[in-house]
Amino acid sequence: SQTIHQWPATLVQPVGSPLSLECTVEGTSNPNLYWYRQAAGRGLQLLFYSVGIGQISSEVPQNLSASRPQDRQFILSSKKLLLSDSGFYLCAWSVSGWNSPLHFGNGTRLTVT
Amino acid sequence: AQTVTQSQPEMSVQEAETVTLSCTYDTSESDYYLFWYKQPPSRQMILVIRQEAYKQQNATENRFSVNFQKAAKSFSLKISDSQLGDAAMYFCAYRSAIAGTASKLTFGTGTRLQVTL
Numbered sequence: 001s002q003t004i005h006q007w008p009a010t011l012v013q014p015v016g017s018p019l020s021l022e023c024t025v026e027g028t029s030n031p032n033l034y035w036y037r038q039a040a041g042r043g044l045q046l047l048f049y050s051v052g053i054g055q056i057s058s059e060v061p062q063n064l065s066a067s068r069p070q071d072r073q074f075i076l077s078s079k080k081l082l083l084s085d086s087g088f089y090l091c092a093w094s095v096s097g098w099n100s101p102l103h104f105g106n107g108t109r110l111t112v113t
Numbered sequence: 114a115q116t117v118t119q120s121q122p123e124m125s126v127q128e129a130e131t132v133t134l135s136c137t138y139d140t141s142e143s144d145y146y147l148f149w150y151k152q153p154p155s156r157q158m159i160l161v162i163r164q165e166a167y168k169q170q171n172a173t174e175n176r177f178s179v180n181f182q183k184a185a186k187s188f189s190l191k192i193s194d195s196q197l198g199d200a201a202m203y204f205c206a207y208r209s210a211i212a213g214t215a216s217k218l219t220f221g222t223g224t225r226l227q228v229t230l
Contacts, residue, residue, distance in 0.1 A: 032215040043117075043204060043220035044158075051215055059217070090158060094216040101148060102216055104158035 002027035006091045006105030013112055019064075019078040021108050023091030026072065031093040033074040034102065035066055038088040050074060051096070086112045115140045115207050119221035126195045127229050133180075134190045134224045136205030144210035147181070147188045148218065152202040161203070164188065166210070192226075200228045 006023045013019060025031050032051050036044040046059045048066035056066050063082050067075045074091060088109050092102040116139045126132035138147070149161040164172045164181050171179050176196075180189045192199055202225050206218040 034215070034217075043222040044218075045220075046217055049215045049217060057215075088156065092158075096215075100216050101160045101163055102158075102218055103160070107156045109156075 002093070002103065004091065004093055004103060004105040006108060008108060009106065010109045011111070013081050013110065015083055015112055016080045019076070019081050019085070019110070021076040021089055021091075021110075023074045023076075023105055024072055025074075025093045028072070028093070028095065030071060030096070032096060032100075033068060033072075034092040034094075035074065035076045036090045036092060036104075038090060038107075040087070044090065048076070081112045083112050086110055115142075115145075115209070115219050117205050117207050117219050117221040119203075119205055119224050121224045122222075123225045123227070125227040125229060126192070126199075128195055128197060130195055131191060131193045132195055132226065134192075134203050134205075134226065136188045136190070136221055138186050138188065138205070138207050138219075140186070140207065140209075142209055142211070146208040146210060147179075148206040148208065149177070149179070149188075149190045150204045150206060150220075151199075152204065152223070153198075153200070158204070162190065195228050197228050197230075200226055202226075 003026045034049045035047045050068045090107045091105040094100040118137045145166045147164045151159045162174045176193045202223045204223045205221040
């Protein structure tokens, strides 16, 4: 069966520090991968998605970037965190297909102080 | 761009009773998919049910069913025989069926469901 791992679960970082959140998927090949952010009291906002190695699509301009160095690895990064980067970050995967739902990881709670 | 609206920030239901969560969406597309996700206190997003827009029959998964009204662009979730474990945040989501797109979901802002004894 497929599993998705996301870490760390929680992170407290000072403003201006770098960020690296990692997500890996097991049990499937060539998944579509996604990073979502959930701000307090709001729904989920799609930040990035990837349909293959090295292929990254950005949905919103921001202080973050994403990379996919391996087929089942997706990394969310920032060179200098802002206070507004605080939130709950969720990684997800899906198979290619019109009716494919998203399968989410457990999320990372990021607090920028 | 598509939008998803959940007009009920919070709902409450007694155990064993039935509750309906509302969702409306705006789109110019004729083919799409709709989903309900549940986010319990653990924060993990769990797929509850999905509906293809081209299917007239409403989807059902055990105690969960939807009332899909395509003309009205409405997609409500009915939870029957509510259980304490149903307490969670519920998100409605929309996905375009345009070929070649990844599963980019547009989410509503969520409805927090409380289940009382």
